[in-house]
Amino acid sequence: MKKITLALLFSLGALSLFGCHRAFHAHEQSLQPMEQSYRGLLPCADCSGIDTTLFLAEDGTYILQENYTGNEKAGAEKRVFAGYGRWARTADKLVLTSPEGEKRYFRAREKSLEMLDRNGTPITSAFNYTLHSVTAPLPSTPMAMRGMFRQQAGKATFHDCATGQRYPVEQQGALAQAWGKLRGEDLAAEPVFLTLEGHYAIQQGPESDASQRVVVPDSAPQLHPGKQCE
Numbered sequence: 001m002k003k004i005t006l007a008l009l010f011s012l013g014a015l016s017l018f019g020c021h022r023a024f025h026a027h028e029q030s031l032q033p034m035e036q037s038y039r040g041l042l043p044c045a046d047c048s049g050i051d052t053t054l055f056l057a058e059d060g061t062y063i064l065q066e067n068y069t070g071n072e073k074a075g076a077e078k079r080v081f082a083g084y085g086r087w088a089r090t091a092d093k094l095v096l097t098s099p100e101g102e103k104r105y106f107r108a109r110e111k112s113l114e115m116l117d118r119n120g121t122p123i124t125s126a127f128n129y130t131l132h133s134v135t136a137p138l139p140s141t142p143m144a145m146r147g148m149f150r151q152q153a154g155k156a157t158f159h160d161c162a163t164g165q166r167y168p169v170e171q172q173g174a175l176a177q178a179w180g181k182l183r184g185e186d187l188a189a190e191p192v193f194l195t196l197e198g199h200y201a202i203q204q205g206p207e208s209d210a211s212q213r214v215v216v217p218d219s220a221p222q223l224h225p226g227k228q229c230e
Contacts, residue, residue, distance in 0.1 A: 038131035082141035099162035149194035161229035
């Protein structure tokens with residue numbers, strides 16, 4: 001399914017994040033700087049609804065998954081989309097910024113998030129624009145990723161261009177072979193620009209019991225020597 005529905009929704013209001021300010025009513029709360037997830041069924045012009053899940057991380061990044069439900073016309077077309085980017089607070093709302101610079105807005109309503117329009121103002125509608133706090137795992141839906149990749153001393157890392165964050169990479173055969181063919185065993189090798197389809201997962205660190213977010217490749221990686229993050 002094409003993302004025409006999203007454009008229609010965001011003409012009413014784009015998704016974005018939270019915040020609490022003294023100007024808010026007493027029943028509104030600020031979101032705490034910790035891993036959080038929210039879910040709700042948002043309006044859809046040509047389907048039953050968009051099952052939307054938003055994940056916020058302490059490092060200032062978000063993941064947004066949207067599942068278009070009940071659309072028989074969709075047939076075999078893709079119905080589940082996921083994307084990621086950075087979130088930030090303003091005085092009274094949360095702002096999500098995608099890698100393409102698109103901004104979406106929410107505000108906190110008790111333990112929920114209310115979607116705002118593309119200007120960051122409340123939407124007047126009888127339809128639901130609320131995401132409620134839930135406990136949910138990170139989605140495994142593949143997302144387009146680009147960043148600087150490096151493998152050194154058996155450890156692979158990915159420095160994401162869109163968020164500026166650095167994550168371990170779940171090493172897989174295709175990626176290890178591509179790196180080995182390009183860099184060999186050169187321990188001083190410079191990072192290489194990498195594009196791939198992948199998703200994030202929470203895994204236990206190899207040297208401690210602490211969990212960490214890692215990049216899991218879902219497609220054949222493409223290495224681009226000489227290119228840098230823009």
